[in-house]
Amino acid sequence: MSSSFQDKLAELAKKSGVSLASLSRMIGRNPSYLQQYITKGSPRRLEERDRAKLAEFFGVPETYLGGRREKSYDFPAARRKSDWVEVPRLALGASAGPGVLGAEEMVFDTFRFSRRWLRQQGLDPAMLSAIRVVGDSMEPLLRDGDEILVDRSPVGFREGVHVLRLGEALHVKRVQAGPPGRIVLISENQAYAPIDVAVDEVALIGRVVWKSGRL
Numbered sequence: 001m002s003s004s005f006q007d008k009l010a011e012l013a014k015k016s017g018v019s020l021a022s023l024s025r026m027i028g029r030n031p032s033y034l035q036q037y038i039t040k041g042s043p044r045r046l047e048e049r050d051r052a053k054l055a056e057f058f059g060v061p062e063t064y065l066g067g068r069r070e071k072s073y074d075f076p077a078a079r080r081k082s083d084w085v086e087v088p089r090l091a092l093g094a095s096a097g098p099g100v101l102g103a104e105e106m107v108f109d110t111f112r113f114s115r116r117w118l119r120q121q122g123l124d125p126a127m128l129s130a131i132r133v134v135g136d137s138m139e140p141l142l143r144d145g146d147e148i149l150v151d152r153s154p155v156g157f158r159e160g161v162h163v164l165r166l167g168e169a170l171h172v173k174r175v176q177a178g179p180p181g182r183i184v185l186i187s188e189n190q191a192y193a194p195i196d197v198a199v200d201e202v203a204l205i206g207r208v209v210w211k212s213g214r215l
Helices: 005-016 020-026 035-041 048-058 115-122
Strands: 084-095 108-115 128-134 147-151 162-167 169-177 182-186 195-198 201-214
Touching: 005 020, 005 035, 005 048, 020 035, 020 048, 020 201, 084 115, 108 115, 169 201
Parallel strands: 084 128, 084 169
Antiparallel strands: 084 108, 128 147, 147 201, 162 169, 162 201, 169 182, 182 195
């Protein structure tokens, strides 16, 4: 492992499957902030509050990311197992395009999330799963190959980005209320026209609450 703090942060993000853009947003910065820190050395050092949030998220001491000394709220490099949640990655995709035929929901891997972070987001770990985006209809919001975290909590209808089943195909679309008894499935990519369907023709699988993807 490289001794530079930038390389250490990049390696932590890679191992955790979390994009630098997502981490930047988590600490309240613009999406390119940590990418610039790692590749351009700007800023030269992370601010204390940013470093503390990142250290807590990854479960490492602040000194690992450039802190001058240990503090009482630092976490050991190997956090207790109970501090983390393993969210299953399913071997299927949600189409941001013409539609992906449904497949058996087989778990082939996991993403690890901080239990505290999930709690702060109001998410129940037992109701979460991760799947891959296929196609370009949700660009630039979601790109082909992005991983999305889907909250399957049984709540009433709410507008937003959802994974849904239409016929035998899985889609990821922005869902909007239409005339009585109907909803509209909207793509972010304007090359795709909205789809107007009856409510009973669609099964809403879950709401998309987080994404991760390559820069």
